Structure formats: structure tokens, C-alpha cells
Amino acid sequence: MARSPGTTSSPRDRSGKRQSVTLQDIAAHAGVSRSTVSLVLRESPLVAEATRTQVQASIKALGYVYNRGAAALRASRTFTLGVVVYDIANPFFGAMVAGIDSVLHRENYVSFLANSEDSPERQQRFLERMREQRVDGLLLCPAEGTDPALLTQLADWNMPCVQVLRHIGTPPFDYAGTDFELGVRQAVDHLVTLGHRRIVFLGGEAEHSATRTRHQGYRDAMHAQGLGEAQRIVRGPVTRRTGFESIQTLMQESPRPTAVICHNDLMALGAMLGLQRLGLVPGEDCAVIGTDDIEEAALSLPPLTSVATHPFAIGEEAARLAMRRIANPGGAREQVVLKPRLQVRHSCAPIPASGEAQYRRYPHATLDA
Amino acid sequence: MARSPGTTSSPRDRSGKRQSVTLQDIAAHAGVSRSTVSLVLRESPLVAEATRTQVQASIKALGYVYNRGAAALRASRTFTLGVVVYDIANPFFGAMVAGIDSVLHRENYVSFLANSEDSPERQQRFLERMREQRVDGLLLCPAEGTDPALLTQLADWNMPCVQVLRHIGTPPFDYAGTDFELGVRQAVDHLVTLGHRRIVFLGGEAEHSATRTRHQGYRDAMHAQGLGEAQRIVRGPVTRRTGFESIQTLMQESPRPTAVICHNDLMALGAMLGLQRLGLVPGEDCAVIGTDDIEEAALSLPPLTSVATHPFAIGEEAARLAMRRIANPGGAREQVVLKPRLQVRHSCAPIPASGEAQYRRYPHATLDA
DNA sequence: GCCTCGTTTAGGATCGATCCAAATCTATTG
DNA sequence: CAATAGATTTGGATCGATCCTAAACGAGGC
Incomplete structure (x- = not known):
């Protein structure tokens, strides 16, 4: 309480306006x-x-x-991060953001979130804003069509950046994602084991890592199974609607495919709906496998077999990696690639041996697994 | 600055370390x-x-x-907002956040996002952090169990706050949400028109506005229809699993309900699955109505009739309201309550007049509407 | 009692912008 | 031609913390 005799100039003595305690x-x-x-x-x-x-x-x-602003002005860190996704309404990204948030919370970090809507311009604008905010780093799911030069730009800015899920440019860079190649391979192998041979891949049209690796996995797996000739990739936007429409086109061909693997669960759910629209039974008349294993997958009829990609865990890993990079900016770049797991449910019936009864009933609906 | 005469003291002359341009x-x-x-x-x-x-x-x-930090130190505004939701992995909130983001982007604002996981402590910690960050305002979906005194606290902090979707405390406060009461009433009326009388409400257990208003709407509508006696509310966590389990219990009663209205779509989808589990046909043996109209609703089998609550629009309204309040802190508090709309699909068959054929086929599956 | 050494505390400079009151520059006017 | 209003521009003070160097302090040794 040593109020020296000199002026202490308490901030709210003079003016009526109460200023903040410093x-x-x-x-x-x-x-x-x-x-x-x-x-x-x-x-x-x-x-x-x-x-x-x-x-x-x-x-x-x-x-x-x-006052964090004042502290940040003098010090270098802000304990603040920028997060960019391209579709926050997609439950997959919701879960990922939840994973990011859970790690940052523990680390006393707080994050800005932006939804780029897959627009590179919008993304760029946000990134510039983040620079103005002096965030310590970025978590970025690059928008489709992002110029790989963006990585150089960020390096020039001296801004740590962890790419998530998708990536642009060439290594080394920091990245956290999942091994889509392996995931698709598991799906193909599963179908082949069930007797399928005409397996189509319903995939994305965009040219980024997340589609390229899936396609690569599909091609490799088909070749490895001696089905190189049967390869077939149908491209299109990765939406429910595309799944719904593509499958209907495909099923009018002859011979028609016996199974489809989809770029994500939304397409797969759309495809199942498309089959129903044709009066066909999803899983029976055509096996369907999705990717992501979103919550809804367990709920469809029949429950969807899907390559689980663990978005929450990816978010956690990405955030942890960002923390590491901020602590040690010069360290070697890291790529954390999680292993997906094929979550088998009931959307893939085996191809019956000829002569066997064609008709099967759905297994009981359930929420488990 | 009045240093020695003439020196401009360019910032990166002396040390090798290149400082930033000011x-x-x-x-x-x-x-x-x-x-x-x-x-x-x-x-x-x-x-x-x-x-x-x-x-x-x-x-x-x-x-x-x-340098936004420096500017904010001197000026009062940061062009920054804090957003708190309790479950970002829920697609409903994803859409809402997308709506918020779209408005803020136009207004040159940027937002911190936190996922409270419905923990008041976690929420409180984030809010304190937001105060330290000197955000211009808050968008808050209060966590379950939040003390209404929080509003007083925020007022003391002199921190503008728009509650979204749920609210705590008593008016006046700023709020953006939807008229759940009206939504439930629409659902009840629809069912009654189809001939239903034993209509159960599968609702939440938590004591906040979002559950209270729904229950209120249900009671009022049932009374208005002369079905006061038939009222029945089953409480539980608002999850898929609860829907799945509750419906199975209900259907074992006698006489059993002919329709259920659910607190949200997740419960409704769970309920439909539960009916299937019992070997019953959802929509036929028991009508099901959900709330929210998430994307998945159109995709179920049968497509789910749901009270559309337009999360994207709610997010937009909330963000706009926050902008208004920041521009005019003393203005009258506002409550923006959107009207929900009953999105009729195929999960509610009419009660057949006695003697009429019991069996109906599903309408064709479709993505439209 | 004096000196050294390590632990704590002080105070001035600084980060990079905004605020504010006053200075300067143009036209315009009586 | 001086005076004046209006349009621009300016420098010093300031926001509230951290960095950095130096000083004050207390314990122990001779």
C-alpha cells in the first residue's frame, strides 16, 4: 500500500470516465x-x-x-492461431474443429476460425487478416484451386502453417491428415474378398492431394488384385447429389458394376438413395462403401460400411503439430498421417455363387459400431 | 519522438534483425x-x-x-468477435457458424470460436480470455447449466453479447433464434390433420429455453386440439441413441402412440431406426417428425418430415444483431425470432379410416425438397 | 565492519498504432 | 491587401504491456 507522497496518478481520479486498471x-x-x-x-x-x-x-x-493486445505489441507471441476450413457445415470438419479446439484449450491458445467456402480469394483475405492480427500460426485446409505459391508466401511472411487433410505444394511442409491411399485399398480388398470385381470409384474432380491420393489408392489396389482392366473412376463434385445421379447412370450400363467406393460418405449416402430410386436394394444389388465414417453412416439403411478417417484425431494432431512448430520454428517439417480403418457395416453383400438364392434380408438395424 | 536532430532512425539500419515496416x-x-x-x-x-x-x-x-494489436491498444475497437457454441460437431451448429462467418466476412470482422462442450466452466474460461483479447462483442449459445448471473457479469464487463438459439436470464437481452413453440405447434397440427391423436413428444431433459419453449408449444397445441389428456412428454438426452431406445419402449405400450415429435432430427432419425429394429415401418406404424431439418433429414428412408429452423439464417441474424449492438451499445435490446417452417416429407402417414387397406408403399426416394 | 556475490526489484525505453489540439496552407472576401 | 473560413497536415502524448540494464538488498566470508 506504499502510496508514495508523489503523484501516483491513479487512472480514474481526474476524468469521470473510468479507465481500466493497469x-x-x-x-x-x-x-x-x-x-x-x-x-x-x-x-x-x-x-x-x-x-x-x-x-x-x-x-x-x-x-x-x-490486456493481451498490449502484451502482444511488445512481446512476439499472441497465443492465437488462425484456422481455415472450406466447409464448416460439413460434420466432418465440425469434428475436426472440435479436435483442434480441445488441444488449443489445453495449451491456453485461442483460435480464429474462417470458412473459405473453397474460394482462394476469400482464403487469401483471411490469411492477410491473420497476419495483421499477428497470429502465432495457421491451420489450413487449402481451398480448391489454391496456388501452391501460397506456401512460399507464408514462408516469406515467416508464418508457421500446418496443412490439414489436403495439402498443396511439395514437401517438406507440415501436414496432418490420413492415409487415403491405404483407406481405399482396404475398401477394394474388402470388396474383392466378398467376390466383387466390377468396382467403380466415385471420386472428386478437383486436383488436390485428397482426391489424387484416393484415386492412386484405387488404381494400385485394383492392379494388385489383378483387376487393372476393370478400373473405372467417375469424377464429379463430392456431393450427395452427384452420388445420387452418378449411380443411376452407372446402373443403366451393362454389365453394371457390383460395387462402388465413394470419395466421402455424403456421396455414398446419395448413391444408396439413387439405388432405391431405381427400385434396387442398396448393398444387395450394388455394394456401397463411403469414406469418413461420419455419424450418419451408422444410421442409414442399410448401415453404411465406411473408411473411418477420424476427424477429431486429425484435428488434435494438427493442433499439436502447430504447437510444436511454434515452439521450434526451425525444426524439421513433419507429416502426421493417421491410419484409417475400414468400418464394416451392412452395405456390402457378397456376390452370391451362381445358383444360390439372390434374396437376402437386411440384418437388424442397430446403432452399435 | 524528438530524438537527436535529423535522425530518421529507420528501423532496420543498425541491428541485423530486420524489423517490421511501420x-x-x-x-x-x-x-x-x-x-x-x-x-x-x-x-x-x-x-x-x-x-x-x-x-x-x-x-x-x-x-x-x-498491426491490429497496436491499433487496438490505442483505439477502442478490435474488429474481433467471440463465438461460443456447445457442440461444433453438430451439423446444425456448423451451418449456424457458416452463417455467422458469412456476415462477419462482409463486415470486415473476424471471430474467435470456442466449443464449450456444454461445460459452464470451460465457457467461463473462454469468455474471460475474450475479455483479455478485448473483443468487441460475443455471440453465445449458453452451455447447459449456465448461471443466469452470467448476463450481469457481461454487463459489468461492458461486453455486448447476443445470445443465440438458447437463452438464459430474463429479458431484455439480445437474442437471435427461432420460434420453437410455433414449430412444435405446426407439427402437432399437421399430425392431427392426418388423424393422429396419441402424439408423444420426445424431448430434452435440460432446463433451458430451447427445451422449455418446445414443451410449451407441445402442451399448448395439444390443448388447443382438445387433446390435453393425451399429452405425453418423454425426457432424455437429445441424442440419436435416446431416440432409438425411447421409441422401442414406447411401442411396447398399449395402446401405443401413433406419432412422435422429436426435439431434434438426430433423435428422430434414431427413432426411425428404433422402429425398424422392432420390425415396424417408420412413418406407417408410427409417424415421426424431427426438428432442425438438417441435410440428412431429406436422405433418410422414408425422408423425414421436420420443422425447419434455418440455422444458417439464425447465424446471419445473430451476427447482424451483434454488429448493430456494437455500433449502438445503448440501443434497445432486440430479439430476432425466425419463424420455422414445417418441411413435409414422407415420415407421417395418415391414420387410415377403418377398413381401408393398411399397406402403403413408400413414395419414390428423392433428393428434392 | 567491509566486501563479494547472488537474488529481487526498479525504472526508462520501447512496441506501433490513434487521438487531439494546434499549425499550415488555400481560397475567398470585404 | 489583410482578414477569415475551410481544408489538410502535423507532432507530441498516449494506450498498457515487456525488455533490459542497473541498482538495492541480504547473507556469508574474512
Whole structure:
């Protein structure tokens, strides 16, 4: 309480307008200096126990609020991150963002979120804003059509960036995602085991890693199974509607495919609906496999077999990687690639041996698995 | 600054470490003062056209990056908002956040997002952090169990806050949401028109506005239809699983309900699955209506009739309201309540007049509507 | 009692913008 | 031609923290 005889200039004495409590005020109240208070706030081991307690009491007494902006101005870090996804309404990204959030919360970080709507311009604008905000780093699912030069730009900006799920440019860069190639291979192998040979891939049209790797996985797996000739990729937007329409076109061909693997679950659900529209039974007349294993997959009829890609875990890994990169900006770039797992449900019937009864009933509906 | 006479003290002369370009540097380059540059940046009409052009050229030439932290320190606004939802993985909130984002983007605002996971403690921690960040305002879906005193706290903090979807405390406060009461009434009326009388409401257990208003709407509508006696509310967590299990219990009763209205679509989809599990036909043996009209609703079998609550639009309204409140902090509090619309699909068959054939086929599956 | 050494605390400079009151420059007018 | 209003521009003070160097302090040794 050492209010020296000189002017302490308490901030709300003079004007009627009440200003905010600052370090200076606390220092005055606790009878120490600004610097000491600052050290206490930052939990420095330099300050003596008694002083710390005293200062903390004053902080509480005056109802002090830390000003992050001011701190960031002088220091370099902001404990702030920018996150860009291209479709936050997609439950897959929702889960991913939840994973990111859970890690950041533990690390005392807080994040800006933007929905790029797959527009590179919008994405660029947000990134520039993030630079102005002096965020410590970025988590980026690049919008479709993003110029790979973006990575150079970010490097010039000296801005750590972890790409998530998709990536642009060429390594080395930081990345967290899942092994789509492996996932598709598992799907193909599963179908082949069930006797399928005419397996079509319903895939994306965009040219980024997330489609390329899936297509690659499909081609490799088909070749490995000696089905190189039967390869067939149908491209289109990765929407429900495309699944719905593509499957109807496909099923009018002859011979028609016995199975489709879809770029994501939305397409797969659309495809199942398309089969019903034709009066066909999804899973029976044509096996369907999706990718992502969103919650809805377990709920469809029949429940959808899907390549589980664990969005929450990917989010967590990406956030952790960003923390590592911020702590050690010069460190070697890392690529965290999770292994997907084929979640088998009931949308893939085996091809019956000839002569066997064609008709099968659905298994009981269930929420499990 | 009045340093020694003549020294311009360009920031990266002396140390090897390259510092960032500041207003001062631009001023020197353009031959004007710091203040003028600042005015140009803020698009003030005070500065002459010629000067503006000159300064903008210098800004570009030096590759200047605006420092929002510094600006916020001196000025009062940060052009920054905090958004709190309790389950970002829920596609409903994803759409809502997308709506918020789209408005903020237009307004040159950027937002912090947090997922409270319905934990008041976690929510409180984030709100305190937002105060430290000096955000201009908050968009809040209060976590379940939030103390209504939170509103007083925020008022003390002098922090504008728009509640979204749910609300705590008593008016006046700013709020954007949907008229759940009306929505449920529409659902009841629809069912009654189809001949239903034993209509159960599968609802939430939590005590906040979003459940209370739904229950209220249900009770009112049932009374208005002369079905006060038939009222029945089953409470439980608003999850798929609860829908799945509750419906199975209900259908074992005698007489059993002919229709259920669910707190949200997830419960409704779960309920349809539960009916299938019992070997019953959803929509035929028991009509099902959901709430929210998430994308998946159109995709189920049969396609789900649902009270559409337009999450994207709610997000937009909430963000716009926040902008208004920030521009005019003292203005009258507003409550923007959107009208829901019953999206009729095929999950509610009429109660057949006795003697009529019991069996009906599903209409063709479709993606439309 | 004096000196050294390590621990704590102080205070001035600084980060990069905005605010504000005053200075300067143009036209315009009596 | 001086005076004046209006349009631009300016410099110093300021926002609230951190960095950095130096000073104050207390304990222990001779």
C-alpha cells in the first residue's frame, strides 16, 4: 500500500470516465514496481514468494484484466492461431474443429476460425487478416484451386502453417491428415474378398492431394488384385447429389458394376438413395462403401460400411503439430498421417455363387459400431 | 519522438534483425507525417486525393503490414468477435457458424470460436480470455447449466453479447433464434390433420429455453386440439441413441402412440431406426417428425418430415444483431425470432379410416425438397 | 565492519498504432 | 491587401504491456 507522497496518478481520479486498471495501478496498490507485477503475471520464478502473494492479492482486489493486445505489441507471441476450413457445415470438419479446439484449450491458445467456402480469394483475405492480427500460426485446409505459391508466401511472411487433410505444394511442409491411399485399398480388398470385381470409384474432380491420393489408392489396389482392366473412376463434385445421379447412370450400363467406393460418405449416402430410386436394394444389388465414417453412416439403411478417417484425431494432431512448430520454428517439417480403418457395416453383400438364392434380408438395424 | 536532430532512425539500419515496416517508415518514404498515413489507412475523408495516392503507393512499395494489436491498444475497437457454441460437431451448429462467418466476412470482422462442450466452466474460461483479447462483442449459445448471473457479469464487463438459439436470464437481452413453440405447434397440427391423436413428444431433459419453449408449444397445441389428456412428454438426452431406445419402449405400450415429435432430427432419425429394429415401418406404424431439418433429414428412408429452423439464417441474424449492438451499445435490446417452417416429407402417414387397406408403399426416394 | 556475490526489484525505453489540439496552407472576401 | 473560413497536415502524448540494464538488498566470508 506504499502510496508514495508523489503523484501516483491513479487512472480514474481526474476524468469521470473510468479507465481500466493497469499494471501500474496494481504496482501502486501492492507497493512494488510495474516490472515486478509483470513478472508475477508471467509466473516468473525470479520473484519472491511473499511478493508474489501480495501482488496476486492486489490483482484480485482491483479486478485487473490482462490486456493481451498490449502484451502482444511488445512481446512476439499472441497465443492465437488462425484456422481455415472450406466447409464448416460439413460434420466432418465440425469434428475436426472440435479436435483442434480441445488441444488449443489445453495449451491456453485461442483460435480464429474462417470458412473459405473453397474460394482462394476469400482464403487469401483471411490469411492477410491473420497476419495483421499477428497470429502465432495457421491451420489450413487449402481451398480448391489454391496456388501452391501460397506456401512460399507464408514462408516469406515467416508464418508457421500446418496443412490439414489436403495439402498443396511439395514437401517438406507440415501436414496432418490420413492415409487415403491405404483407406481405399482396404475398401477394394474388402470388396474383392466378398467376390466383387466390377468396382467403380466415385471420386472428386478437383486436383488436390485428397482426391489424387484416393484415386492412386484405387488404381494400385485394383492392379494388385489383378483387376487393372476393370478400373473405372467417375469424377464429379463430392456431393450427395452427384452420388445420387452418378449411380443411376452407372446402373443403366451393362454389365453394371457390383460395387462402388465413394470419395466421402455424403456421396455414398446419395448413391444408396439413387439405388432405391431405381427400385434396387442398396448393398444387395450394388455394394456401397463411403469414406469418413461420419455419424450418419451408422444410421442409414442399410448401415453404411465406411473408411473411418477420424476427424477429431486429425484435428488434435494438427493442433499439436502447430504447437510444436511454434515452439521450434526451425525444426524439421513433419507429416502426421493417421491410419484409417475400414468400418464394416451392412452395405456390402457378397456376390452370391451362381445358383444360390439372390434374396437376402437386411440384418437388424442397430446403432452399435 | 524528438530524438537527436535529423535522425530518421529507420528501423532496420543498425541491428541485423530486420524489423517490421511501420507507419513511420511509410511517412518518411512518402514525405508526409505518421498521422497522415494513419488517416489514409483508415480511409478518412480528410486527406487530399493526391496525398492519398502517394501514401498508398508507399504502402505498397514497402510491403507494409497493418498491426491490429497496436491499433487496438490505442483505439477502442478490435474488429474481433467471440463465438461460443456447445457442440461444433453438430451439423446444425456448423451451418449456424457458416452463417455467422458469412456476415462477419462482409463486415470486415473476424471471430474467435470456442466449443464449450456444454461445460459452464470451460465457457467461463473462454469468455474471460475474450475479455483479455478485448473483443468487441460475443455471440453465445449458453452451455447447459449456465448461471443466469452470467448476463450481469457481461454487463459489468461492458461486453455486448447476443445470445443465440438458447437463452438464459430474463429479458431484455439480445437474442437471435427461432420460434420453437410455433414449430412444435405446426407439427402437432399437421399430425392431427392426418388423424393422429396419441402424439408423444420426445424431448430434452435440460432446463433451458430451447427445451422449455418446445414443451410449451407441445402442451399448448395439444390443448388447443382438445387433446390435453393425451399429452405425453418423454425426457432424455437429445441424442440419436435416446431416440432409438425411447421409441422401442414406447411401442411396447398399449395402446401405443401413433406419432412422435422429436426435439431434434438426430433423435428422430434414431427413432426411425428404433422402429425398424422392432420390425415396424417408420412413418406407417408410427409417424415421426424431427426438428432442425438438417441435410440428412431429406436422405433418410422414408425422408423425414421436420420443422425447419434455418440455422444458417439464425447465424446471419445473430451476427447482424451483434454488429448493430456494437455500433449502438445503448440501443434497445432486440430479439430476432425466425419463424420455422414445417418441411413435409414422407415420415407421417395418415391414420387410415377403418377398413381401408393398411399397406402403403413408400413414395419414390428423392433428393428434392 | 567491509566486501563479494547472488537474488529481487526498479525504472526508462520501447512496441506501433490513434487521438487531439494546434499549425499550415488555400481560397475567398470585404 | 489583410482578414477569415475551410481544408489538410502535423507532432507530441498516449494506450498498457515487456525488455533490459542497473541498482538495492541480504547473507556469508574474512
